[in-house]
Amino acid sequence: MRAEVENLSSSEDIVQLADMFRLMGDASRLSIILVCLKGPTSVGDIAQRLGLSASLVSHHLRLLRAARVLRAERRGKQMFYCAADDHIECVIGDMVAHIGEPTEETD
Template sequence: MPHSNSLSAQPSDAIPQPRLEQLNCTVQHPVDLNNVRHLQQKILDTEKAQRMAEFFSLLGDANRLRILSMLAIQELCVCDLALAVGMSESAVSHQLRALRAMRLVEYRKQGRNVFYSLKDHHVFNLYREVAEHLDEED
């Protein structure tokens, strides 16, 4: 039997049914349940949110960002990247593997040489937008 204070029967994936005393925010204005339900239909699903969290976590490393900053300028091989960012070739290779796993960089082989570049314009645009945001003065 439904609780006497419930709103109406909702599917199990809908907004949990609050008690009437919970229908006000802490600032004491009425909650717009229609708006909340509309927004709930557009909320990021858990799986995609997890993938995005992993993506941003990967970008939370300063060395990876420095490597991306070089690749935003031009395609480079591991030895050039290592020299430019002041890391060992094996450390740069390790970072590049992580960046490749998240599809941020790609590589091409030319003979025995391997050249890395940003995967596509989305990665470049993401890098550029964040860099510009940080450069803005308040």
Template sequence: MAHDECEVQGLHPEAVERVGAKMPAEETIIRLADIFKALADPTRARILYALSLEELCVCDLAALTGMSASAVSHQLRLLRAGRLVRYRREGKMAFYCLDDEHVRHLLQEGLCHACE
């Protein structure tokens, strides 16, 4: 038997009840998993980090990532769908930034954990 498994079967009903009462709705859990899926791609993580420092246009992000503007736009569409980034238009330019401070905090915590 593996050392990371219980050696006997035993249920702790009180603990299960306490935790179960605090579990978010299934749709919230799915949304959380989708956020982490979006963050799991190194290119998207790089884009998000850059946007945590400054608002940038697609061309700026393409230069930073070494990708084509079209490829960056595709990644930004995925990040927008996940409500991780938003954009504003200024003439013919589209400038991107993080959707809100929650995304910045999530990135900061992830980086701190990655550097430990």
């Protein structure tokens, strides 16, 4: 087992980790993250592409920014959001791989 995972014992660490997963565990937020992975995108663009209200997107963006999943940058009157680092993409990629894993028969 990877050392980083092995050494997870304190309940604070686990809560923090769970908070991150819960943040990605909503289809609207996850969609927002996926859009932002493609490149810096304005709030209005995100809302339009996903068919969500600008208000809802803004609420979600606040959480994602607070958790440093995304970071914001102002350009004129618009705000552009993009991925804060590339671990998020790894996390998603691994999870996609898990879902694609063939089912075991021993159930």
